[in-house]
Amino acid sequence: MAAARGLGWAGAAALAALLLSPVISLGLAAAGGGGELWPHLAAYVLPQAIRDTALLLAGVGLLVIGLGTGAAWLVAAFDFPGRRLLEAALLLPLAMPTYVVAYAYLDLMHPLGPLQAGLRGLLGLSSPRDLPLPDLRSLPGCILLLGFVLYPYVYLPTRALFVMQAGTLLEAARMLGAGPWRIFLRIALPLARPAVALGTGLALMEALNDVGAAEFLGVRTLTVQVYATWVNRSDLPGAAQIALVMLACVVALVGLERLARGGRGYAGNARRAAPSLRRRLSGWRGGAALALGAVPVALGFLLPAGYLAVEAWRRIGGSGVPDALGAQARNTILYASLATGVTVIVGLLVAAAPSLLGARAGRVLIRAAGLGYAMPGTVLAVGLLGPLALIDSGLFEAGFASLSVGLGTGAALVVAYALRFLTVTVGASEAGLARIPRAIPDAARMLGRGRFATLATVQLPLAWPAVLSGGLLAFVDIAKELPVTLLLRPLNVETLSTHLYGEAARGTYEDGAVAAVLIVLIGLVPVTLLLRLDRNALTRRG
Amino acid sequence: MAFFKGNTIRAGVLLSFCLVGAAGAAEVNLYTTREPGLIRPLLDAYTAKSGVTVNTVFVEKGLAERVAAEGARSSADLLMTVDIGNLIDLVDRDLAQPVRSPALEAAVPAPLRDAGGRWFALSMRARVLYADKGLADLKAATYESLADPQWKGKVCLRSGQHPYNTALIAAFLVRHGAEKTESWLRGLKANLARKAAGGDRDVARDIAADLCEVGLGNSYYVGLMRSGRGGPDQKKWGEAIKVVLPTFEGGGTHVNVSGAVVAKAAPNRDEAVKLLEYLVSDEAQALYARTDYEYPVKAGAAIDPLLADLGTLTIDTTPLAEIARNRKAASLLVDKVGFDN
Numbered sequence: 038m039a040a041a042r043g044l045g046w047a048g049a050a051a052l053a054a055l056l057l058s059p060v061i062s063l064g065l066a067a068a069g070g071g072g073e074l075w076p077h078l079a080a081y082v083l084p085q086a087i088r089d090t091a092l093l094l095a096g097v098g099l100l101v102i103g104l105g106t107g108a109a110w111l112v113a114a115f116d117f118p119g120r121r122l123l124e125a126a127l128l129l130p131l132a133m134p135t136y137v138v139a140y141a142y143l144d145l146m147h148p149l150g151p152l153q154a155g156l157r158g159l160l161g162l163s164s165p166r167d168l169p170l171p172d173l174r175s176l177p178g179c180i181l182l183l184g185f186v187l188y189p190y191v192y193l194p195t196r197a198l199f200v201m202q203a204g205t206l207l208e209a210a211r212m213l214g215a216g217p218w219r220i221f222l223r224i225a226l227p228l229a230r231p232a233v234a235l236g237t238g239l240a241l242m243e244a245l246n247d248v249g250a251a252e253f254l255g256v257r258t259l260t261v262q263v264y265a266t267w268v269n270r271s272d273l274p275g276a277a278q279i280a281l282v283m284l285a286c287v288v289a290l291v292g293l294e295r296l297a298r299g300g301r302g303y304a305g306n307a308r309r310a311a312p313s314l315r316r317r318l319s320g321w322r323g324g325a326a327l328a329l330g331a332v333p334v335a336l337g338f339l340l341p342a343g344y345l346a347v348e349a350w351r352r353i354g355g356s357g358v359p360d361a362l363g364a365q366a367r368n369t370i371l372y373a374s375l376a377t378g379v380t381v382i383v384g385l386l387v388a389a390a391p392s393l394l395g396a397r398a399g400r401v402l403i404r405a406a407g408l409g410y411a412m413p414g415t416v417l418a419v420g421l422l423g424p425l426a427l428i429d430s431g432l433f434e435a436g437f438a439s440l441s442v443g444l445g446t447g448a449a450l451v452v453a454y455a456l457r458f459l460t461v462t463v464g465a466s467e468a469g470l471a472r473i474p475r476a477i478p479d480a481a482r483m484l485g486r487g488r489f490a491t492l493a494t495v496q497l498p499l500a501w502p503a504v505l506s507g508g509l510l511a512f513v514d515i516a517k518e519l520p521v522t523l524l525l526r527p528l529n530v531e532t533l534s535t536h537l538y539g540e541a542a543r544g545t546y547e548d549g550a551v552a553a554v555l556i557v558l559i560g561l562v563p564v565t566l567l568l569r570l571d572r573n574a575l576t577r578r579g
Numbered sequence: 580m581a582f583f584k585g586n587t588i589r590a591g592v593l594l595s596f597c598l599v600g601a602a603g604a605a606e607v608n609l610y611t612t613r614e615p616g617l618i619r620p621l622l623d624a625y626t627a628k629s630g631v632t633v634n635t636v637f638v639e640k641g642l643a644e645r646v647a648a649e650g651a652r653s654s655a656d657l658l659m660t661v662d663i664g665n666l667i668d669l670v671d672r673d674l675a676q677p678v679r680s681p682a683l684e685a686a687v688p689a690p691l692r693d694a695g696g697r698w699f700a701l702s703m704r705a706r707v708l709y710a711d712k713g714l715a716d717l718k719a720a721t722y723e724s725l726a727d728p729q730w731k732g733k734v735c736l737r738s739g740q741h742p743y744n745t746a747l748i749a750a751f752l753v754r755h756g757a758e759k760t761e762s763w764l765r766g767l768k769a770n771l772a773r774k775a776a777g778g779d780r781d782v783a784r785d786i787a788a789d790l791c792e793v794g795l796g797n798s799y800y801v802g803l804m805r806s807g808r809g810g811p812d813q814k815k816w817g818e819a820i821k822v823v824l825p826t827f828e829g830g831g832t833h834v835n836v837s838g839a840v841v842a843k844a845a846p847n848r849d850e851a852v853k854l855l856e857y858l859v860s861d862e863a864q865a866l867y868a869r870t871d872y873e874y875p876v877k878a879g880a881a882i883d884p885l886l887a888d889l890g891t892l893t894i895d896t897t898p899l900a901e902i903a904r905n906r907k908a909a910s911l912l913v914d915k916v917g918f919d920n
Contacts, residue, residue, distance in 0.1 A: 081914045143777070148788035149812075166789045174776050252738070255776025257919050265740040268640055269910040271668050351810075419641050422648035433652065445636075445645075445654060524641045528608055528634040528654065531615070539637055543614040544780045544800065545809050 041489060045393055049402055052383065056405040056456060059412075059420025060284070063277045070274020074266065078279070082262055090245070090258045093180060097244040100184025102237055104333050105191025106229065110221050111330050113199035114207070116315035117323035123330045124196075125568045130337030131189045131510075132560025134517045134534065136249025137553050138186050140546050141341035143253070146173045179256045183244045185337035190243070191236035193510070193567070194468075198232040199225055217316065234294055235464055239410070242287065246413040249519070259283055260413050273419075280416045287411045342557055349550040358551060361531065366555055369532040372447070372522075373515040373559075376454035380515075381508040383455060384462025388470055389492050392478070406463045409456040414520030417457055421525070425449045450525045457521055458511045465507020469500030502570050509563035509570070516559050533559070606632040607850035611659040612642050613837060618659070620870045625857050631850060646674050646842060655842040656851035659701075662742040664749075666838045667903040670697045675840035678852055686859035686877045690898065691836065700836035700899070701858050702873035705798040705892055706747050707832070708823040709783050714792060720825040722751065722833065725793065726766025734770040735782045735794035739918035740910060743779070743797060747833050748912065749905035750897050754827055757908070764916045775919045780804060780813065787819035797835075798822075802872025802885040824890050831895035837873070 112124045130138075144150050148165035162168050172178065206228065210220045226233070251258050259279065267276030318326050387406050391399030409417055429449075473496055481491040497504070519534045526535065533552045540549030611618060615637045622633045638645060646655050646669075658674065660666050669675050670693065677696040684692075691700035708720050725734060737744060752760045768775075772791035779796035783804060786794065803809050804817025824832045839858070841851045857863055864875035868883045874892065875882065913919065 077911060077914065081917065085917065085920050143781075144812075147784065148790065149784060149816075164789055172773055174774050253777060255738070255774035255919065264640065265910065265914075269664075269740055269742065269745055270907040271664075271671070272907070273644070415640055419644050422641075422644055426648040426650060430650075430652065445649065520640075523637075523639055524645060526636065528636045530636070535637065536615075538639075539614045539616055542639065543617055544778055544803065544813075545616070547810050548616075 041487060045489070048386075049390060049394055049398065052387070053402060053405055055424070055452075056402075056408055056459075058424035059417055059456070060281070060408060062423040063281055063416070063420045065423075066273050067277035067281055068274075070272065070278065072278075074272065074275040074278065078262075086257055086259045086262050089176060089256060090260075092176060093183075093251075093256060093258060094241050094244060096177075096180035097183045097187065098237055098241055100180065101188040101191045101240045102233060104184065104188035105236060105240075106195050106226060106233060108188070108192050108330055108333060109196035109199050109229075110225060111326060113196055114217060114221070114225070114315060115318050115326055117318040117326045119327045120315075123327060123334070125565060126334045126338075127192055127330065128189050128564045128567060129334060129339075129342075129561070130186045131193075131513050131564055132517070132557045133186055133338060133341065134249075134519065134537075134553075134556065135183060135186050135243070135247055136253060136519075136541070137345070137537065137546075137556075138337075138341045139182060139250035139253045140541065141344045142182060143173055145340065145344055174253075174255045176256050179251060179254045182250060182254070183247065185333055187240040187243055188333055188337065190240040191233060193506075194232035194236045195229050197506075198229045231298065234298060238291060238294070239461070242410055245283075245287070248413060248415070263413065263416065276416075280412060284408070284412050288408075291407065291411070342554070345550045345553050345557075348547045349554045352548060352551055361536070362533075362551060362555070365531050365533045365536050365552065366559070368530055369516055369534070369556070369559060372450060372454070372532065373512050375447075376451045376458075376515050377508050377512040379451055380455045380458055380462045380511045381504060384459055384507060384511075385466045385492075385497070385504055387459065387463045388466035389496070393488050393492065403463060403467070407460040410458065410460040414457065414518065415524060418453060418521045418524040421449075421453050421456070425452070425525075445525075445527050447527055447530070450522065450527070453521050453525050454515050454518065457518070458514050461511045461514060462504070462507040465510065466500065466504050469503025469507075470496055472503070473499045506567055506570055509567045512563045513560045517556050604632065605630065605847075605850060606634060607847050607854050608654045608656045609633055609635045609659060609854070610642055610646060610655045610657070610842075611635060611637055612639055612665065613637070613659055613661055617871050621858065621863055621866050624862070624866060625854060629853070629857070631854070633854065643669055643672050643674060647672060649844075651844050653842060653844045654846060656845040656847045657839055657854055658842050659837070659839040661835070661837040662746060663700075663836055663838075663899045664742060664746060664903045664906040666698050666700075666836070666840070667900060669840050674843050676843045676845070676848070678841050678855070680852055680856060682856045683852075683859060686856075686864075688876065688878065690896075691838075691876050693900075698838055698840045699855060699859070700838040700876050702837045702864075702867045702871065703834050703876060703894075704836075704873055705824060705832045705834050705889075705894075706743065706795055707798050707801070707889065708825045709786055709794050709796050709801075709820045710823060711786050711792040712819060712821050714821070717793075717821075717823045720823050721828050722747070722795075722825055723763065723828050725795075725825075726763045726770065728766075728770075730770040730793060732770065732772050733792040734767065735772055735785045735791035736767075736775045737778055737782070738775050739764070739913035742906075743835060744795070745906050745909045745913065746835050746902055747795070748909035749902045750827070750833050750895065752905045752909055752912070753897050753901045754830065757912070760909075761912055761916060764912060764918060768916055768918050780809070780816065783816040783820050787816045795825075798874070798886060798889060799872040801889065802883055805885055806872070822889050824892060826893065827895055830897070831893040833897075834874075834892075834894050836876070836899065 108127050112120055112127070145152055147153065153165065153168065153170065157168055160168065206224055207220055210224050246260060248260055248264060252261050263276045263279050266272050266279060387402050390402045478491050478496055481495045486495065517534055519538055522532055523535055523538065533556045537546070537549035537552040537556070540546050615635065622635065625631065626633055642658065642660065646653055646658060649655065658669055660669065675697045679696055683699055687699050692698065708717065710717055739748065748760065748764065751763060773785065779800045782794035782796045785791050801817060801822050804813040807814040826832050839855060841848060841855065845851050859877055861877070861880060864877045864880035867873045868875050868881060868886065872883050872886055874886065
């Protein structure tokens, strides 16, 4: 027993060190420079960058909350023809890397693209000049684009909460005569707040840390400024300083939100999840509901993915499937599977840390697990270079050269993925564990089971749908991940996303369309599983 | 539970994964910020000729940081990058080692390599003017004149913070000093038809769409677009523009380079030098021109007809090292005038 606990503490300490190491290494880099950058930033950069970043986040936040909760409510509270299909389809934008969507949309929306050309044809206009439309390359364009791609982060947990948990309360409200709007605003939404906060947090961090789409659309966020400072001025200390200030802001905002929410978490009384009785919509109402719910799917997925599919089809017709594509797809699946396995196991242990190691230590570990997601991918990767090299040389000194997990090995990449996406599996596992009434693990403990044994044999079998759904989400994220992969992968290893980026970087991203479609297809598998998982859990419990 | 059994198997795969490949036949490891599609034909030709395996990793941002972190045990032999600033940065960070090679010195003209042999340019690209086909004579176009009010609302450019533009602005700084450069940038900014964003090809596309009339882009994109290699749409954009080689007033056309250094800790140093020597051979230089539409660095090497069509290139004489030294100042100036806002 004592030995197991000692091992637990040692593991937790090692994990915490690993989680904090990129921040520490960035801190060291930042300390290597003076503060001479800041007067320049304050005078010429920050006023605009902070304003644009704030507007971007506010816009994307409102959009993902509106779309995510609205769509979740639509499929959870109403029944209409095509609902089950819509329920799944609403997750599809998850499979699309944002920068690819940006490229596809610019092609579609450009004055020379098919939409405007078609419109001009309809209106009988010959020159794009006769039909001046707003340019996608703008802040509003970027907000719309990111909002329609990122809303599933809110939709996924919120829908689960609406369906699994709120049934009885919603039923009571309905019996007391409240209309659907009133129930949505007064009961469902406040109940779903932890899920909405979790999803919005993830979506906003994606938006904040996005570089590809923002840079391409000409939006100068703080993150873009980090790269300008680093790459264009070779000023790594300055870039690290900006990145750390941003990270501090993100951590503070997350903390504030937790504070405002108080102790309220996912749990509630979930002993018995009553499936809510959906209100049937038939006739034109059903059609309207389906059409409404299809809007985010069409804009966030069908339009850009359809465009890519057409381009991919043309390329295959023209030059066949590139030879290397199979190896790239294999690498993508291999790395994503390995990293997902690690991320799920570690995520479960971290989520269980409060009960394994004590509440305070557990909470610290859970917070630390969020750091990797709270900074831009490239910044995390650069922050990890030092620590990974240190581990590498440590192992080398110790005579483990042939088992090196250092830089430039597949293992290093897996570690980096796990650190980046740990928060996704931790969050899901926390939610899953919280749904188990406390009496169950308590009973196991009283019957003499150890803490780890209770986790493995009692809690995990009960929480596994939630744990697995976190794993599936992490898998999608890893399969489409770009910046960490680009910087840390071994020699001769290309994944679909690095190949696609290589094509995009030299301006022939349509040549990468086949790879993009494959990323989407690989992402679709877990997205579909996510839905089935939810349904099975529901039917079994209901 | 099946999930966890699966993971035990995965853990085994993971272990085998960590094994670093044992050294076998002759090989050389290339870290590059050049897109794999651009250099693959060159490397394949080299392997076919020499039997040496070229292992590559395409890293975009952070190449220098990665090599620095790998330190003495880095497997990098040759570091390849675009933009003179990025190239000299590798030397400044002490990641390069000097190379003495008569073949390299004979092939690469002195202004296109380090006197100490620490960096070598391998190919060149000019920053050229893309213009609406309907525009009257632009033969005597200068970079300076793009700030003239006659172009108000008619200029398209990518971000001022992109290395291709930063290098041009740095060259402007060397020629004209800070004050004149700032007012030129303000004039240029005032002339923009849209946000400074996207890529060089978007300049051609936006000219084709009548959003603007002139803009700057790299010379090789013209070849890539007009050859149809980027697809039928891009061919249309390439054909919708005319291309002029602009100059600085009283100077030549601004040229940037792609190049390479031999890594300081190169485990296969000799192989790295051999590959470098191959890359400046007649055969490889012709490939640069043919597959990538770049200007060869070696005097007398053939250039692609699509590139020759642009006219005779008179390279501006501002030393590349001077341009690299001024890129930070150029980047700060871009911020100062709010060029990308």
